[in-house]
Amino acid sequence: MNDTAQQPIGVFDSGVGGLSVLQALRAELPHERFVYLADSGHAPYGERGDAYVAARTHAISDFLCAQHHIKALVVACNTATAAAIHEARVRHPQLPLVGVEPALKPAVAATRTGHVGVIGTRGTLGSAKFARLLASLEGQARFTIQPCDGLAHAIERSTAHPPTATQDATEIRALCAQYTGAMGPFGTEEGAIDTLVLGCTHYVFAQDILRDLLGPDVALIATGEPVARQTRRLLQTAHALACQETPLGADAVTVFTTGALEPLQNAVGRWLQLPARCCSTVDL
Structure with a gap:
C-alpha cells in the first residue's frame, strides 16, 4: 500500500444521475471513501456545447484534486466523458481516471434478436467518441439511436419533491x-429491439418506468458495474486500494452540489439510503 490509499475517490456528474x-x-x-459532486447548478450537460462541458469538467476535477486530494476520478457522466475526458487525462496525468460510455459492447453480447436500442442525451449520442464506438461495432448488431431531450432534466427535477409525488413521475413516464x-417495436420477436442501453447515468433511476413500458423480456443495460470494476483494477495496479478491515458506512461519503441542497438530500436518501448530513453546497 502507498500513502494515497486512504485518500478518497472523486466522482462527479452534471447532477444526481451519477449517484447510480x-x-x-x-x-x-x-x-473506500468517496467525494461526489453534483454540478446541478450548471445542468443539464447534454444540451450544452462541448466547450462548456469541458470547462466544467476541468473546474470540478481541479477542485476535487486541490481540496479533497482524491486518488482517482470517476467521470460519472456520459456527456462529460465524451466532451472532455481526453483533456482531463492530459491535465491530470498522475490520476487514475475512469469515464463512462454507453454500454454498447455488453448490449451486443446480450441481444438475441440482433437489434439494440440506445437512449441518451443529444450531447452524448452526437459526439465523435460515440460515433467511433458505434463504428467499432459495425456489423455486429443493428442499432437504433434515440436522443431523449429533457429526460435527464425531468429526473433531476423529480428530486425536488418527496418520492411519493406523482407529477414528476408522470412527466418522466410520458417522456x-x-x-x-419512436424507436420501433420492443420484444423478443424477430427484428424487435430486445436490449436497451441506458446511455445516461440519470436513466437508471427511470428503469422501473422503462421496465413497465417495455416488458420483462427487454434487457436494460447500464454502465455502473463495469465502471466500478475498472476503478478497482486501476487502484489495484496503482497499489492504492484502501486497507480497512470492515466496510465503511455513510460517513465515508461526502456529497456536494452546485445547486439547491434539498433535492440532493432527497436523492441520496431515496437512492443510496444516505443521511442528509452527508450533503452540502459548494460555489464552483
Whole structure:
C-alpha cells in the first residue's frame, strides 16, 4: 500500500444521475471513501456545447484534486466523458481516471434478436467518441439511436419533491413512452429491439418506468458495474486500494452540489439510503 490509499475517490456528474455509478462503486469498493459532486447548478450537460462541458469538467476535477486530494476520478457522466475526458487525462496525468460510455459492447453480447436500442442525451449520442464506438461495432448488431431531450432534466427535477409525488413521475413516464415509442417495436420477436442501453447515468433511476413500458423480456443495460470494476483494477495496479478491515458506512461519503441542497438530500436518501448530513453546497 502507498500513502494515497486512504485518500478518497472523486466522482462527479452534471447532477444526481451519477449517484447510480456511486451506488455501484460503493458495492464494489466498500472500504473506500468517496467525494461526489453534483454540478446541478450548471445542468443539464447534454444540451450544452462541448466547450462548456469541458470547462466544467476541468473546474470540478481541479477542485476535487486541490481540496479533497482524491486518488482517482470517476467521470460519472456520459456527456462529460465524451466532451472532455481526453483533456482531463492530459491535465491530470498522475490520476487514475475512469469515464463512462454507453454500454454498447455488453448490449451486443446480450441481444438475441440482433437489434439494440440506445437512449441518451443529444450531447452524448452526437459526439465523435460515440460515433467511433458505434463504428467499432459495425456489423455486429443493428442499432437504433434515440436522443431523449429533457429526460435527464425531468429526473433531476423529480428530486425536488418527496418520492411519493406523482407529477414528476408522470412527466418522466410520458417522456420515456414518447422516446421508446419512436424507436420501433420492443420484444423478443424477430427484428424487435430486445436490449436497451441506458446511455445516461440519470436513466437508471427511470428503469422501473422503462421496465413497465417495455416488458420483462427487454434487457436494460447500464454502465455502473463495469465502471466500478475498472476503478478497482486501476487502484489495484496503482497499489492504492484502501486497507480497512470492515466496510465503511455513510460517513465515508461526502456529497456536494452546485445547486439547491434539498433535492440532493432527497436523492441520496431515496437512492443510496444516505443521511442528509452527508450533503452540502459548494460555489464552483
